[in-house]
Amino acid sequence: MDKLRTLDSKDLKLAINKCQESYKLAVDFLTNELPLSSKAYLPYNLQLTLLVIFFDVCPKPTIEQRDSLKRWFWITSLTSYFGSSNYTLMRQSVNNMKKYAETGYLEYITINKTVNYHNFLNSQFSFKSAASKTFALILASKKPRSLLDGNPINTIETLAIINKNEYHHIFPKNFLSQIGVIKRKANLHTNVCMTSLSNNRSISDKAPSLYFQQIQQLLGDKTYDILETNFINREAFEMGLNNEYEKFIIIRQNLISDYIKTLVEQ
Structure with a gap:
C-alpha cells in the first residue's frame, strides 16, 4: 500500500x-x-x-x-x-x-490435499458453510430438473440468492423424525436436491414411498432421465419407494462421489 x-x-x-x-x-x-x-x-x-x-x-x-x-x-x-x-x-x-x-x-496450482468424499457428502446442509455452497454448485452443474414435473431448474436464478425453499430434502426431515432418524442424520448433503418452489410445497413432508409413486405417474418413461439429473438412479429410487433411508444415502453418496471425481481429476 x-x-x-x-x-x-x-x-x-x-x-x-x-x-x-x-x-x-x-x-x-x-x-x-x-x-x-x-x-x-x-x-x-x-x-x-x-x-x-x-x-x-x-x-x-x-x-x-x-x-x-x-x-x-x-x-x-x-x-x-x-x-x-x-x-x-x-x-x-x-x-x-x-x-x-x-x-x-x-x-x-497443484493442491496436495485429497478430497474426503465421505466427510463432504455427509456434512450438515447449511449455507453458513463453504461445503454446502460447494455442494449446491455441484447440484447445479448437473443441470437438474424438477422431480414432479421434469422442468429444467433455472440454476442461474436459484444461485442468485440463497433461498432454502429451492432445496428439497428427498427424505423430508419431519418424516425421518417420525421414524426415529435424528436431525443430524436427516440433514446430510446426500439427502438434498434442487427443486422448484412449487414442487417443494407439493411434496412437503410426504414419505418418499408416496411421492416417488407420484413421480412415476407424472413423468412416465422419462422418470429415470429426470432422476439422473438429481443423482438418483434406479436403485436409489427403489430404496425411496421402500422408505429405505440408509441404503438410499449410501447409493446416492456413491453416485455423487463418482461425479465429483470427474470434476477434480485430469
Missing part, C-alpha cells in the same frame, strides 16, 4: 483500469465456466482474488489453463483448502498463481 504513494495519478488510473478488467475476466470465468451466478455461493473470497491475479497476468488463457483453473476451483472448494487461511498460505497462493499464469506449469 505504501508504494501506491509513489505513483502519479496517471499510473494509478492505469492500474485501476487494469484491475477492473482483470476482475471482469475472473467473474466471466466463474459465471461461464462454472455454475456460479452470485458471490453468495462463492465458497471462499480468496478464490476470486487469486483468479483476478491470474487474469491480470494472463488475460487470454489457453483451454488447458481454463480447465486446470476449474479443477483448482473444485479441489480448493471440496478440500476446504482456504478454510483456515493465514498470511503465509495467502502469500504462497498469490505467488503460485502468478507463476502459473506466467508459465502454465501445473505444479504451481
Whole structure:
C-alpha cells in the first residue's frame, strides 16, 4: 500500500483500469465456466482474488489453463483448502498463481490435499458453510430438473440468492423424525436436491414411498432421465419407494462421489 504513494495519478488510473478488467475476466470465468451466478455461493473470497491475479497476468488463457483453473476451483472448494487461511498460505497462493499464469506449469496450482468424499457428502446442509455452497454448485452443474414435473431448474436464478425453499430434502426431515432418524442424520448433503418452489410445497413432508409413486405417474418413461439429473438412479429410487433411508444415502453418496471425481481429476 505504501508504494501506491509513489505513483502519479496517471499510473494509478492505469492500474485501476487494469484491475477492473482483470476482475471482469475472473467473474466471466466463474459465471461461464462454472455454475456460479452470485458471490453468495462463492465458497471462499480468496478464490476470486487469486483468479483476478491470474487474469491480470494472463488475460487470454489457453483451454488447458481454463480447465486446470476449474479443477483448482473444485479441489480448493471440496478440500476446504482456504478454510483456515493465514498470511503465509495467502502469500504462497498469490505467488503460485502468478507463476502459473506466467508459465502454465501445473505444479504451481497443484493442491496436495485429497478430497474426503465421505466427510463432504455427509456434512450438515447449511449455507453458513463453504461445503454446502460447494455442494449446491455441484447440484447445479448437473443441470437438474424438477422431480414432479421434469422442468429444467433455472440454476442461474436459484444461485442468485440463497433461498432454502429451492432445496428439497428427498427424505423430508419431519418424516425421518417420525421414524426415529435424528436431525443430524436427516440433514446430510446426500439427502438434498434442487427443486422448484412449487414442487417443494407439493411434496412437503410426504414419505418418499408416496411421492416417488407420484413421480412415476407424472413423468412416465422419462422418470429415470429426470432422476439422473438429481443423482438418483434406479436403485436409489427403489430404496425411496421402500422408505429405505440408509441404503438410499449410501447409493446416492456413491453416485455423487463418482461425479465429483470427474470434476477434480485430469
